[in-house]
Amino acid sequence: MSITSDLIRGHTETIIMANLYNRDSYGYEINKAIQEASEGQYELKEATLYGAFRRLEGNGYIISYWGNETTGARRRYYHITDEGKIFFESSCKEWEKAKNLIDTLIKTGGKGNE
Amino acid sequence: MSITSDLIRGHTETIIMANLYNRDSYGYEINKAIQEASEGQYELKEATLYGAFRRLEGNGYIISYWGNETTGARRRYYHITDEGKIFFESSCKEWEKAKNLIDTLIKTGGKGNE
DNA sequence: GCATATACCTCGCCTGTCAATGTATATATT
DNA sequence: AATATATACATTGACAGGCGAGGTATATGC
Numbered sequence: 001m002s003i004t005s006d007l008i009r010g011h012t013e014t015i016i017m018a019n020l021y022n023r024d025s026y027g028y029e030i031n032k033a034i035q036e037a038s039e040g041q042y043e044l045k046e047a048t049l050y051g052a053f054r055r056l057e058g059n060g061y062i063i064s065y066w067g068n069e070t071t072g073a074r075r076r077y078y079h080i081t082d083e084g085k086i087f088f089e090s091s092c093k094e095w096e097k098a099k100n101l102i103d104t105l106i107k108t109g110g111k112g113n114e
Numbered sequence: 115m116s117i118t119s120d121l122i123r124g125h126t127e128t129i130i131m132a133n134l135y136n137r138d139s140y141g142y143e144i145n146k147a148i149q150e151a152s153e154g155q156y157e158l159k160e161a162t163l164y165g166a167f168r169r170l171e172g173n174g175y176i177i178s179y180w181g182n183e184t185t186g187a188r189r190r191y192y193h194i195t196d197e198g199k200i201f202f203e204s205s206c207k208e209w210e211k212a213k214n215l216i217d218t219l220i221k222t223g224g225k226g227n228e
Numbered sequence: 229g230c231a232t233a234t235a236c237c238t239c240g241c242c243t244g245t246c247a248a249t250g251t252a253t254a255t256a257t258t
Numbered sequence: 259a260a261t262a263t264a265t266a267c268a269t270t271g272a273c274a275g276g277c278g279a280g281g282t283a284t285a286t287g288c
Contacts, residue, residue: 010120
Protein backbone atom coordinates (compact mmCIF):
# COMPACT_ATOMS: atom_id res chain seq x y z
CA MET A 1 0.00 0.00 0.00
CA SER A 2 1.35 3.42 -0.89
CA ILE A 3 -0.69 5.72 1.35
CA THR A 4 0.70 6.58 4.77
CA SER A 5 -1.77 5.36 7.35
CA ASP A 6 -1.03 8.47 9.39
CA LEU A 7 -3.16 10.36 6.91
CA ILE A 8 -6.01 7.87 7.11
CA ARG A 9 -5.85 7.73 10.87
CA GLY A 10 -9.12 8.90 12.32
CA HIS A 11 -11.07 7.70 9.29
CA THR A 12 -10.75 3.98 9.88
CA GLU A 13 -14.07 3.69 11.64
CA THR A 14 -15.88 5.72 9.00
CA ILE A 15 -14.44 3.54 6.24
CA ILE A 16 -15.54 0.39 8.03
CA MET A 17 -19.02 1.79 8.60
CA ALA A 18 -19.31 2.64 4.91
CA ASN A 19 -18.78 -1.04 4.19
CA LEU A 20 -21.51 -2.07 6.62
CA TYR A 21 -24.08 0.53 5.65
CA ASN A 22 -26.01 -1.57 3.14
CA ARG A 23 -25.29 -5.10 4.22
CA ASP A 24 -23.75 -7.13 6.99
CA SER A 25 -20.18 -8.18 6.46
CA TYR A 26 -17.14 -9.53 8.27
CA GLY A 27 -13.58 -8.43 8.86
CA TYR A 28 -11.77 -10.31 6.19
CA GLU A 29 -14.29 -9.36 3.52
CA ILE A 30 -14.29 -5.70 4.48
CA ASN A 31 -10.53 -5.54 4.29
CA LYS A 32 -10.53 -7.18 0.86
CA ALA A 33 -13.17 -4.68 -0.27
CA ILE A 34 -10.99 -1.80 0.93
CA GLN A 35 -7.98 -3.18 -0.90
CA GLU A 36 -9.97 -3.53 -4.10
CA ALA A 37 -11.67 -0.15 -3.84
CA SER A 38 -8.30 1.50 -3.30
CA GLU A 39 -6.70 -0.50 -6.10
CA GLY A 40 -4.10 -1.87 -3.74
CA GLN A 41 -3.12 1.52 -2.39
CA TYR A 42 -4.41 0.80 1.08
CA GLU A 43 -5.31 -1.97 3.46
CA LEU A 44 -6.13 -2.08 7.12
CA LYS A 45 -3.79 -3.96 9.39
CA GLU A 46 -5.61 -6.70 11.24
CA ALA A 47 -4.86 -5.30 14.67
CA THR A 48 -6.27 -1.98 13.55
CA LEU A 49 -9.34 -3.57 12.01
CA TYR A 50 -10.29 -5.69 14.97
CA GLY A 51 -9.49 -2.90 17.38
CA ALA A 52 -11.91 -0.68 15.48
CA PHE A 53 -14.61 -3.34 15.57
CA ARG A 54 -14.23 -3.56 19.33
CA ARG A 55 -14.62 0.19 19.72
CA LEU A 56 -17.57 0.40 17.36
CA GLU A 57 -19.39 -2.41 19.07
CA GLY A 58 -18.59 -0.96 22.48
CA ASN A 59 -20.21 2.28 21.36
CA GLY A 60 -23.30 0.52 20.09
CA TYR A 61 -22.71 1.41 16.45
CA ILE A 62 -22.50 -2.20 15.29
CA ILE A 63 -23.53 -5.57 16.67
CA SER A 64 -21.86 -8.87 15.88
CA TYR A 65 -22.97 -12.46 15.47
CA TRP A 66 -21.34 -15.68 14.30
CA GLY A 67 -22.21 -16.81 10.80
CA ASN A 68 -23.48 -20.34 10.34
CA GLU A 69 -20.84 -21.49 7.86
CA THR A 70 -20.88 -25.26 7.47
CA THR A 71 -17.51 -25.20 5.82
CA GLY A 72 -14.34 -23.09 5.90
CA ALA A 73 -13.28 -20.77 8.66
CA ARG A 74 -15.91 -19.29 10.93
CA ARG A 75 -16.91 -15.69 10.33
CA ARG A 76 -18.00 -13.03 12.74
CA TYR A 77 -20.52 -10.84 10.98
CA TYR A 78 -21.22 -7.24 11.88
CA HIS A 79 -24.49 -5.39 11.52
CA ILE A 80 -24.86 -1.62 11.62
CA THR A 81 -27.34 -0.24 14.15
CA ASP A 82 -29.56 2.82 13.75
CA GLU A 83 -27.15 4.71 15.95
CA GLY A 84 -24.36 3.46 13.73
CA LYS A 85 -26.04 4.91 10.66
CA ILE A 86 -26.39 8.25 12.36
CA PHE A 87 -22.76 8.07 13.41
CA PHE A 88 -21.68 7.27 9.87
CA GLU A 89 -23.65 10.14 8.39
CA SER A 90 -22.27 12.60 10.89
CA SER A 91 -18.76 11.25 10.30
CA CYS A 92 -19.17 11.95 6.59
CA LYS A 93 -20.16 15.52 7.30
CA GLU A 94 -17.16 15.89 9.61
CA TRP A 95 -14.95 14.59 6.85
CA GLU A 96 -16.29 17.15 4.37
CA LYS A 97 -15.60 19.91 6.83
CA ALA A 98 -12.13 18.62 7.73
CA LYS A 99 -11.28 18.15 4.06
CA ASN A 100 -12.12 21.74 3.21
CA LEU A 101 -10.34 22.99 6.28
CA ILE A 102 -7.12 21.15 5.53
CA ASP A 103 -7.28 22.35 1.93
CA THR A 104 -7.63 25.90 3.17
CA LEU A 105 -4.82 25.61 5.68
CA ILE A 106 -2.41 23.98 3.28
CA LYS A 107 -3.06 26.37 0.43
CA THR A 108 -1.94 29.21 2.69
CA GLY A 109 1.56 28.28 1.58
CA GLY A 110 2.94 27.73 -1.89
CA LYS A 111 1.32 30.73 -3.48
CA GLY A 112 0.18 33.83 -1.57
CA ASN A 113 0.63 34.48 2.11
CA GLU A 114 2.88 37.55 2.08
CA MET B 115 -12.74 24.87 17.61
CA SER B 116 -15.30 22.58 16.06
CA ILE B 117 -13.15 20.15 14.08
CA THR B 118 -12.02 16.98 15.79
CA SER B 119 -8.26 17.00 15.87
CA ASP B 120 -8.27 13.27 15.16
CA LEU B 121 -9.16 14.17 11.59
CA ILE B 122 -6.35 16.68 11.31
CA ARG B 123 -3.83 14.36 12.91
CA GLY B 124 -1.00 13.70 10.55
CA HIS B 125 -1.45 17.03 8.80
CA THR B 126 -0.09 19.25 11.54
CA GLU B 127 3.39 19.39 10.07
CA THR B 128 2.12 20.13 6.59
CA ILE B 129 -0.05 22.96 7.88
CA ILE B 130 2.87 24.47 9.74
CA MET B 131 5.12 24.19 6.71
CA ALA B 132 2.51 25.94 4.58
CA ASN B 133 2.80 28.89 6.96
CA LEU B 134 6.57 28.96 6.63
CA TYR B 135 6.81 28.49 2.90
CA ASN B 136 6.97 32.14 1.91
CA ARG B 137 8.33 33.82 5.00
CA ASP B 138 9.86 33.08 8.36
CA SER B 139 7.45 33.06 11.27
CA TYR B 140 7.13 31.99 14.88
CA GLY B 141 4.86 29.71 16.86
CA TYR B 142 2.40 32.16 18.26
CA GLU B 143 1.92 33.91 14.94
CA ILE B 144 1.48 30.68 13.02
CA ASN B 145 -1.17 29.52 15.43
CA LYS B 146 -3.05 32.81 15.15
CA ALA B 147 -2.86 32.53 11.36
CA ILE B 148 -4.34 29.05 11.52
CA GLN B 149 -7.16 30.24 13.75
CA GLU B 150 -7.93 33.09 11.38
CA ALA B 151 -7.67 31.03 8.22
CA SER B 152 -10.03 28.46 9.72
CA GLU B 153 -12.39 31.13 10.98
CA GLY B 154 -12.08 29.85 14.51
CA GLN B 155 -12.81 26.25 13.59
CA TYR B 156 -9.37 25.04 14.48
CA GLU B 157 -6.30 25.84 16.49
CA LEU B 158 -3.20 23.91 17.37
CA LYS B 159 -2.58 23.13 20.99
CA GLU B 160 0.72 24.53 22.14
CA ALA B 161 2.14 21.17 23.10
CA THR B 162 1.28 19.90 19.63
CA LEU B 163 2.75 22.95 17.93
CA TYR B 164 6.06 22.94 19.72
CA GLY B 165 6.34 19.18 19.45
CA ALA B 166 5.93 19.49 15.69
CA PHE B 167 8.60 22.22 15.53
CA ARG B 168 10.99 19.94 17.35
CA ARG B 169 10.39 17.09 14.91
CA LEU B 170 10.62 19.32 11.86
CA GLU B 171 13.88 20.86 13.00
CA GLY B 172 15.21 17.43 13.96
CA ASN B 173 14.52 16.30 10.41
CA GLY B 174 16.22 19.32 8.89
CA TYR B 175 13.07 20.76 7.37
CA ILE B 176 13.24 23.99 9.31
CA ILE B 177 15.91 25.91 11.21
CA SER B 178 15.27 28.26 14.11
CA TYR B 179 16.80 31.47 15.42
CA TRP B 180 15.92 33.99 18.09
CA GLY B 181 14.42 37.25 16.87
CA ASN B 182 16.02 40.49 18.01
CA GLU B 183 12.93 42.03 19.57
CA THR B 184 13.80 45.01 21.72
CA THR B 185 10.44 44.92 23.45
CA GLY B 186 7.80 42.36 24.34
CA ALA B 187 8.29 38.64 24.67
CA ARG B 188 11.12 36.99 22.78
CA ARG B 189 10.25 35.08 19.62
CA ARG B 190 11.83 32.01 18.14
CA TYR B 191 11.61 32.29 14.38
CA TYR B 192 11.59 29.36 12.02
CA HIS B 193 12.93 29.26 8.49
CA ILE B 194 12.09 26.59 5.96
CA THR B 195 15.04 24.80 4.35
CA ASP B 196 15.26 23.54 0.79
CA GLU B 197 14.61 20.04 2.09
CA GLY B 198 11.62 21.46 3.94
CA LYS B 199 10.18 22.84 0.73
CA ILE B 200 10.55 19.48 -0.94
CA PHE B 201 8.96 17.83 2.07
CA PHE B 202 6.05 20.26 1.97
CA GLU B 203 5.44 19.72 -1.73
CA SER B 204 5.49 15.97 -1.37
CA SER B 205 3.19 16.23 1.67
CA CYS B 206 0.71 18.15 -0.46
CA LYS B 207 0.75 15.44 -3.08
CA GLU B 208 0.25 12.82 -0.38
CA TRP B 209 -2.71 14.77 0.88
CA GLU B 210 -4.30 14.91 -2.57
CA LYS B 211 -3.93 11.16 -2.88
CA ALA B 212 -5.21 10.47 0.62
CA LYS B 213 -8.15 12.82 0.10
CA ASN B 214 -9.25 11.03 -3.04
CA LEU B 215 -8.73 7.68 -1.43
CA ILE B 216 -10.81 8.48 1.63
CA ASP B 217 -13.54 9.91 -0.59
CA THR B 218 -13.56 6.69 -2.56
CA LEU B 219 -13.61 4.47 0.50
CA ILE B 220 -16.35 6.40 2.26
CA LYS B 221 -18.60 6.64 -0.77
CA THR B 222 -18.70 2.85 -0.86
CA GLY B 223 -21.49 3.13 1.66
CA GLY B 224 -24.57 5.28 1.62
CA LYS B 225 -25.53 4.57 -1.96
CA GLY B 226 -24.40 1.53 -3.92
CA ASN B 227 -22.39 -1.37 -2.57
CA GLU B 228 -24.83 -4.25 -2.93
C1' DG C 229 -1.75 45.26 42.34
C1' DC C 230 -4.02 42.32 38.97
C1' DA C 231 -5.72 40.72 34.68
C1' DT C 232 -4.83 40.05 29.94
C1' DA C 233 -2.09 39.37 25.84
C1' DT C 234 2.06 37.92 23.93
C1' DA C 235 5.44 34.22 23.65
C1' DC C 236 7.95 30.18 24.82
C1' DC C 237 8.50 25.29 26.82
C1' DT C 238 7.88 20.47 29.10
C1' DC C 239 5.91 16.35 31.58
C1' DG C 240 2.92 12.58 31.65
C1' DC C 241 -1.14 10.50 29.97
C1' DC C 242 -4.28 8.73 26.31
C1' DT C 243 -5.43 6.63 22.07
C1' DG C 244 -4.92 4.58 17.51
C1' DT C 245 -1.75 1.93 14.80
C1' DC C 246 1.20 -1.94 13.93
C1' DA C 247 4.64 -5.90 14.04
C1' DA C 248 4.63 -10.15 15.78
C1' DT C 249 2.43 -14.05 17.16
C1' DG C 250 -1.12 -17.51 17.79
C1' DT C 251 -5.39 -20.37 16.59
C1' DA C 252 -8.22 -23.07 13.25
C1' DT C 253 -10.28 -24.86 8.76
C1' DA C 254 -10.04 -26.04 3.79
C1' DT C 255 -7.79 -26.71 -0.72
C1' DA C 256 -4.04 -27.52 -3.85
C1' DT C 257 0.50 -29.23 -4.65
C1' DT C 258 4.24 -32.32 -4.10
C1' DA D 259 1.42 -37.75 4.18
C1' DA D 260 3.56 -33.43 4.21
C1' DT D 261 3.70 -28.70 2.78
C1' DA D 262 2.05 -24.38 1.20
C1' DT D 263 -1.53 -21.11 0.56
C1' DA D 264 -5.86 -18.83 1.44
C1' DT D 265 -9.42 -17.92 4.54
C1' DA D 266 -10.70 -16.04 9.07
C1' DC D 267 -10.37 -14.36 13.85
C1' DA D 268 -7.81 -12.43 17.90
C1' DT D 269 -4.30 -10.47 21.33
C1' DT D 270 0.01 -8.39 23.17
C1' DG D 271 3.44 -4.94 23.70
C1' DA D 272 5.59 -1.04 21.83
C1' DC D 273 5.48 3.40 19.53
C1' DA D 274 4.18 8.08 18.09
C1' DG D 275 1.27 12.08 17.86
C1' DG D 276 -1.80 14.97 20.37
C1' DC D 277 -3.20 17.21 24.59
C1' DG D 278 -4.24 18.82 29.49
C1' DA D 279 -1.94 20.89 32.89
C1' DG D 280 1.58 23.29 34.48
C1' DG D 281 5.54 26.59 34.30
C1' DT D 282 8.52 30.99 32.77
C1' DA D 283 8.85 35.82 31.23
C1' DT D 284 7.71 40.59 29.28
C1' DA D 285 4.51 44.42 28.38
C1' DT D 286 -0.02 46.94 28.54
C1' DG D 287 -4.36 48.48 30.52
C1' DC D 288 -7.40 49.10 34.45
